[in-house]
Amino acid sequence: MTDVEIISLVNDSLIEEFELDESAMVSEAEIFADLGLDSLDIVDMVVVLEGLLEIKIRDDEGLREIRTLGDIHRFVITKKRETETAAD
Amino acid sequence: MRRVVITGMGAISPFGRGVEELIDGFLNDRSAIKVLDRLSDYDGLRTRLAALVPGVNDKDIARNKRRSMSRQSIFAVLAAREALNQAALPEALYDSGRYGVALGTTISSLETCENFFADHLVDKSFSRMKTSLFFKTMNHSAATNVAQFFGLNGRLLAPAAACATGCQALGYAYEMIKFGIQEAMVCGGTEEFHPLSAATFDLMNAASFRYNEEPTQASRPFDRRRDGVVCGEGAGVLVLEELTAAENRGAHILAEIIGFATLTETGSIAEPSSAAMQLCMLEALASAGVEPGAIDYVNAHATATEKGDIAEAQALLELFGEEVPISSLKGHLGHTLAASGGLETIATVAMMQRGELWPTRNLEEIDPDCVGPNIFSGVRKGSVNLVLKNNFALGGVNSCLVLKSVDKL
Numbered sequence: 177m178t179d180v181e182i183i184s185l186v187n188d189s190l191i192e193e194f195e196l197d198e199s200a201m202v203s204e205a206e207i208f209a210d211l212g213l214d215s216l217d218i219v220d221m222v223v224v225l226e227g228l229l230e231i232k233i234r235d236d237e238g239l240r241e242i243r244t245l246g247d248i249h250r251f252v253i254t255k256k257r258e259t260e261t262a263a264d
Numbered sequence: 265m266r267r268v269v270i271t272g273m274g275a276i277s278p279f280g281r282g283v284e285e286l287i288d289g290f291l292n293d294r295s296a297i298k299v300l301d302r303l304s305d306y307d308g309l310r311t312r313l314a315a316l317v318p319g320v321n322d323k324d325i326a327r328n329k330r331r332s333m334s335r336q337s338i339f340a341v342l343a344a345r346e347a348l349n350q351a352a353l354p355e356a357l358y359d360s361g362r363y364g365v366a367l368g369t370t371i372s373s374l375e376t377c378e379n380f381f382a383d384h385l386v387d388k389s390f391s392r393m394k395t396s397l398f399f400k401t402m403n404h405s406a407a408t409n410v411a412q413f414f415g416l417n418g419r420l421l422a423p424a425a426a427c428a429t430g431c432q433a434l435g436y437a438y439e440m441i442k443f444g445i446q447e448a449m450v451c452g453g454t455e456e457f458h459p460l461s462a463a464t465f466d467l468m469n470a471a472s473f474r475y476n477e478e479p480t481q482a483s484r485p486f487d488r489r490r491d492g493v494v495c496g497e498g499a500g501v502l503v504l505e506e507l508t509a510a511e512n513r514g515a516h517i518l519a520e521i522i523g524f525a526t527l528t529e530t531g532s533i534a535e536p537s538s539a540a541m542q543l544c545m546l547e548a549l550a551s552a553g554v555e556p557g558a559i560d561y562v563n564a565h566a567t568a569t570e571k572g573d574i575a576e577a578q579a580l581l582e583l584f585g586e587e588v589p590i591s592s593l594k595g596h597l598g599h600t601l602a603a604s605g606g607l608e609t610i611a612t613v614a615m616m617q618r619g620e621l622w623p624t625r626n627l628e629e630i631d632p633d634c635v636g637p638n639i640f641s642g643v644r645k646g647s648v649n650l651v652l653k654n655n656f657a658l659g660g661v662n663s664c665l666v667l668k669s670v671d672k673l
Contacts, residue, residue, distance in 0.1 A: 212328065216331070216395045219394075219395050220395055223392060223393070223394055
């Protein structure tokens with residue numbers, strides 16, 4: 177799966193899960209202020225992303241640094257690659 | 265003693281969205297009961313009938329509010345919104361701590377539980393569980409969703425007494441205001457249909473299935489050919505407030521609640537007891553300071569079960585003799601369980617306002633064991649000033665409200 181494919185998959189999944197407007201899905205969008213998510217949503221987002229990409233991120237300290245949609249993309253791409261490397 | 269009046273009503277019912285749709289269904293003598301094809305997928309379930317709410321658009325509720333709502337919470341919120349819009353309580357007081365919520369369900373959202381466990385039991389994993397699961401399935405989920413949605417921060421009551429839930433919620437809300445604990449209450453019951461509800465009645469030989477091919481003939485309270493309950497869904501929500509406060513703000517008063525009782529029959533968890541029903545009715549009348557002979561109409565619980573209808577008819581005969589008119593609305597709506605107390609009270613208030621009484625749909629030949637009390641046929645015209653509203657439940661819970669028309673305030 178390419179980075180672009182991962183981003184597309186993540187965006188589609190977040191749009192469906194949180195009923196987001198496609199036009200709001202820009203990398204600089206702040207997840208709280210711009211996308212209107214809150215702390216409960218973040219918990220659910222982790223569940224969605226783990227299932228979607230077959231990664232484990234729930235206990236990852238890096239989650240705390242996420243501010244924007246672009247941060248989410250970079251974070252999950254990194255985790256996906258780590259998972260793939262570990263599997264190899 | 266403080267007096268308590270109804271100033272708002274909201275309904276989500278098998279007849280559709282809103283009080284107007286509900287009343288229209290009765291005025292046109294419609295049946296809300298339909299064949300639900302998917303019930304044939306279940307082994308061991310004989311009934312194919314249900315009275316479901318048609319076409320509710322839950323996107324009316326913002327996602328961040330809706331995420332904690334099961335279908336029955338959504339019904340409750342939509343019904344509460346209609347009731348609050350009609351009542352037009354001052355919104356500045358919503359967070360005063362003086363406006364509360366009393367609203368219940370038979371059971372937490374079975375649909376939500378089923379969906380969760382269907383996935384969870386594949387591998388017993390909790391890794392796919394979302395936060396919304398708990399908030400949708402709390403026993404007080406519907407009540408707190410209503411409170412959260414509207415910002416009503418007073419008392420929160422979530423009574424659960426199966427088919428008596430809605431009536432109990434109205435009664436407890438009435439007492440909250442009567443005794444000065446709250447100024448206004450949003451109250452009632454809500455129910456989402458699940459095959460388990462139908463199966464529970466079916467198991468006890470108390471669900472209708474002989475009319476699977478003629479759904480509009482099913483649910484026949486007091487009728488000789490009745491064969492049980494048809495389960496339904498919906499929400500009936502009312503706004504109650506203290507009389508003087510309502511008058512001072514120029515509210516449109518719909519009716520007054522003047523008495524309430526709820527008692528528990530401990531002889532059996534399932535068998536209806538005529539004596540216990542009668543005692544509950546008497547207690548409600550006593551709390552209202554009203555003699556049985558003064559009652560103009562009884563809105564019966566009568567769900568079309570073999571034993572329940574007979575027990576209620578016998579209690580009504582002993583208490584009211586052969587004159588006081590009696591009907592059940594479950595021939596039209598089916599049995600909306602926790603929602604029935606609210607929805608039927610709303611319909612009863614509408615009858616009081618219109619000066620007419622609606623008969624029991626599908627009552628063609630009265631059961632010989634129900635003969636005696638005045639279970640009338642045909643629409644009756646005339647003033648309806650004092651009413652007794654019954655709701656009884658599995659689990660031995662009985663509950664009764666006494667209502668008074670605005671004309672007699």
